[in-house]
Amino acid sequence: MSKILITGYSGFVGGHLLNALGTLENVNLLGRSTPPKCHRHLKASIDPHSDYSSVLEGVDAVVHIAARVHVMSDTAENPLEEFRLVNTAGTLNLARQAAAAGVKRFVFVSSIKVNGESTTERQAYSVLDKPSPEDPYGVSKAEAEEQLLALSKEIGIEVVIIRPPLVYGEGVKANFASLMKLVGKGLPLPFRAINKNKRSLVSVYNLVDLIKVCIDHPNAAGQVFLVSDGEDVSTAEMVAMMAKVQEKPNLSIPIPSWCFKMAGKLFSKEDIVDRLTGSLQVDISHTKNTLSWCPPYSMEHGFRLACKQKK
Template sequence: MKVAIFGSSGFIGKNLVKSLKLKTDVQEVSVRNISWRNNINIDTDVFINLVGKAHDHKGTATEKDYYFANVELVQNIFEVFNKSTADLFIHISSLAALEEFESTKPLVESDECNPFSVYGQSKREAEQWLIKQSLSENKKLIIIRPPMVHGSGDKGNLGLLYQLISKGIPYPLASFNNERSFISIDNFIFYIEKIIERYDSLESGIYHISDNETVSTSKIIEIIKEVLQKKIPDISVPKLIIKKLARIGDFIPFPLNTNRLKKMTSDLVVSNQKINVALNVRKLPFSAEEGLIKTIKSFKK
């Protein structure tokens, strides 16, 4: 089995390459190289696309930048796949293509999409384009929608919470109670490896992956404090006051705004039943809590 991975330089890509190299022949393909199309091994079996733009920490990215990375490059890579002898195309999309803030029920693949940001909208457009394509004979297209992926090397929101607690700053949103889906990098890789092993049992289409259990933000704070062995009290600021402060952040520079508050305190749960049934997965390598503990411990190194 030979696997070509596109976009291997990021957090997920580095971890995935490291794991897959233990079991199969992996080629890392950089689309920054203008001759990348000619560099792909001719006998590649699987294309895995991780190319995309998610975060704009410098605030300089344009809408065109997002659509180039999340749509145009996806189209280019898929077209090369469809003309190749490879059998399987795994495209890593995002839950943001479906929903970015909250849901009152576990989200399934057939739910109506409601992307909010340019990132989510571009991810959804790529999904729609891929689904419309005619696959060459014996080929399969698997689109994966993960929620937030965390693990060693992660520079996302978990790291920000860790920095907050490590400095002894109390968590001010303890009055909110929520449940959210996450996926550890170990469980993410487990799903990818199972898809490669058993793709004959999958139909082409969209699949959600996530940890089997949900976790609240307050539970994450509790785990961080346990790992750090810090006894820091949480602050239960009344919800009404927090929401008013968030509205202020919608208009002036402020650490909290309405959208950020929703992401930190609302329910957003994913159903992974479809892929678990298709792959006959009954247990993941790590529970949600075990995965979070492993990730948070990696921040101490």
């Protein structure tokens, strides 16, 4: 087994990856919290100046998950520069040090936001599309990808990039968890008529499986991979599945999509409404063909575990 360094191990995706690896003898950790078990660990942030050499020695592959994450209401005076400090400059600092330490492969968990925000009235995003990020988080991730690939050509470290859409599973927070709880209360929700859009999601279990494949698969080097469960759903279908896995009646009522869009314009919340009524699909054919990989878990499996929230 390859010796691995994981960043962001205390977060949602990183925690699931750590659990899925089983044996942790060959795992080093980099992060701001102290791990519950005894690993070689460096307590540090991802930034342009920190020294990570103590946890890079003897490592074969880095799985870089840590990031300054996207938030709906950012209070920073210059959000883009704050994102760049961590997600772009910090990532490049880590990658350069990894290459200097002899690390063979750098797996970067990026974001579908590099492609854009919506596929409403267009085809699904693919790896062939030109990056078109629309917010500071997406820009910082796109710049990191570009600079990592350039670094790979410059000094030879193998770079693998994974762009997930919304990730869910046990322990998920934010809007997905809130909607799951509302459905679980048996409340009548106004989403039954939002049945024409399509959204790609990825369970953390499928994402972790792909990350594990990318750590040492010979075809992964130098590639960008989009990932999803392979089952795109409308908002109405998503709510119906949330009701099913919680054994609750689906009490959604048919409020037309135009009502949501009108409310979005009135209250300047068009972006939120588009996430609810619009589409965001990804084409994972390149991932499947290049790696001979298919999502091993169904969307229903992920939804069932997502409703079992950690305390």
